[in-house]
Amino acid sequence: MQKLKDFIVSPIGSKVIMALSGAMILLFLVGHALGNLLIFRGQESLNSYAYWLQNSPLLWGFRATMLLLLMLHVMLAVRLYLQNKKARPVAYAVNKDMQLTFSAKTMIFSGAIIFAFIIFHIAHLTLGWISTTSLEVEAGQQMIDVYSNVVAGFKLPEIALFYVISLLVIGLHLHHSIKSLFQTLGFHHENFHQMIDYLAPAVIVILTLVFISIPLAVLFGYLPLVVQP
Amino acid sequence: MANYRVNIWRQDQTEKQGRFEQYRVEDISEDMSFLEMLDVLNEKLISDDLVPVAFDHDCREGICGACGLVINGIPHGKECGTTTCQLYMRHFTADTEITIEPFRAQAFPLIKDLMVDRSSLDRVLQSGGYVSVHTGAAADANNVLIAKHKADDAFTAATCIGCGACVAVCRNASGMLFVAAKTSQLALLPQGQPERLERSLSMVKQMQDEGFGNCSNHYECEAACPKNIPASYIAQLNRDFLNASMTSKEYESQTHCKSLEE
CATH class of the missing domain: 1.10.1060.10 (Alpha-helical ferredoxin)
Structure with missing residues (x-):
């Protein structure tokens, strides 16, 4: 147990855990994006998918795992950030970046925005705590009308805009994450590094576009609010 | 021959408060190394009865690792693959300002001016x-x-x-x-x-x-x-x-x- 603790708090161990938890969250995001696309097949498709998910026996195990991964990722990030700040008590008067990307420089800030967004997103669409619409959404027999919730929420420009900006920030966060992930786990070889250099931006652009397409589609009227009889 | 304005971090000892001071160095040959430019400055400071700038140096041929200054925000200056001692004044535009700072890190306590304990x-x-x-x-x-x-x-x-x-x-x-x-x-x-x-x-x-x-x-x-x-x-x-x-x-x-x- 002591050895495991030493590993987790070590400079490399912390990063490995951040990389692995981040990678699993990324895989979840891919699944989430694919599920989201069902909204374009219509109200029925999305709602039955949501119904299937919510009645899955694995639901709470999955949610607990994701929460644990997110907590680990966030706590280690804050810990590392504070240690890194402490390692340079006196700042330089002149700072010049050579290879440092904007994405890498702002990881802690983009992370904080994403964390706030996740809380809002769960409260908004998973728990339904934040009422985003004055529309009375009719629910079917014990079936939450996810489609209408989403569409009603994104009909409000400020909500849609908040989602679009947050999703772009996720893209920014991923820009450094994906490359960093392989380096931290010890994969750095020219045989596949060039592949990652091309593949990572492609994955990020596709993923971000898929997520953003929904609030934009609602905002521009491509996804109508259908009130069920 | 060129002139420069150099901003140098001056700090008497570890615990004391440090500050930047600006000096004017004149008639610097483009073939001088960066450290030789500092030597010229120090000779002038000594002849003016002032305390010379403390900085680390040893082999002056890029193999010992003793020298190390943060020059305009980059350790060893902006030239790729050189140590401070192998950096030449021809890499700097005449009549510009050059800011020189010590290596900043918790693990490198400052000894004096530009010298840190590594x-x-x-x-x-x-x-x-x-x-x-x-x-x-x-x-x-x-x-x-x-x-x-x-x-x-x-x-x-x-x-x-x-x-x-x-x-x-x-x-x-x-x-x-x-x-x-x-x-x-x-x-x-x-x-x-x-x-x-x-x-x-x-x-x-x-x-x-x-x-x-x-x-x-x-x-x-x-x-x-x-x-x-x-x-x-x-x-x-x-x-x-x-x-x-x-x-x-x-x-x-x-x-x-x-x-x-x-």
Whole structure:
């Protein structure tokens, strides 16, 4: 147990855990994006998918795992950030970046925005705590009308805009994450590094576009609010 | 011949408050090294009965790692793959301002002006311990077979002069490129294998204890390194550390043999 603790708090161990938890969250995001696309097949498709998910026996195990991964990722990030700040008590008067990307420089800030967004997103669409619409959404027999919730929420420009900006920030966060992930786990070889250099931006652009397409589609009227009889 | 305005960090000792002071250096030849420009300034300061600027230097041919100044925001200046002593005044536009700062890191306490104490790097190196080698008469050449590319890679790692520019440039003041170079120079050779895993564990532990930051994979270190050691060596260290964390001394606590009590 002591050895495991030493590993987790070590400079490399912390990063490995951040990389692995981040990678699993990324895989979840891919699944989430694919599920989201069902909204374009219509109200029925999305709602039955949501119904299937919510009645899955694995639901709470999955949610607990994701929460644990997110907590680990966030706590280690804050810990590392504070240690890194402490390692340079006196700042330089002149700072010049050579290879440092904007994405890498702002990881802690983009992370904080994403964390706030996740809380809002769960409260908004998973728990339904934040009422985003004055529309009375009719629910079917014990079936939450996810489609209408989403569409009603994104009909409000400020909500849609908040989602679009947050999703772009996720893209920014991923820009450094994906490359960093392989380096931290010890994969750095020219045989596949060039592949990652091309593949990572492609994955990020596709993923971000898929997520953003929904609030934009609602905002521009491509996804109508259908009130069920 | 050119003139410059140099802003230099002046600090009498570790605990005292430091400040920038601007000096004018005149008639600087473009063939002078950066340190020679500082020598000219110091001679002028001494003749004016002022305290000369303290800065580290030794070999002045780019191999000892003693010199190290942050020049306009970059350790060893903006020229690629050079130490401060190998940086020449022709790289600077005449009549411009040059800001010179010491290496800033918790692990490098400031001694005076531009001099910092980098012995934390020595302690990290010492924590790596010994290498088990055959003693006695020198072995015949090529007795131990080493692939050419492995020898080259180990040599690249071994070119690290321990100047600390990687720490100075890193936003987190992390010593990962230094530790990676020092572990890799042995990890890539057959002679380094017996203590390979334990070495990576103990050196990373020492780095942590010395107050260096953590690696954020920014790769500023490889850009600032006067020996152009690439950040892929950090991946090599990460691999070894991960391997060591899982396999080092794995059988130690698994002995089931217990002496029966009387």
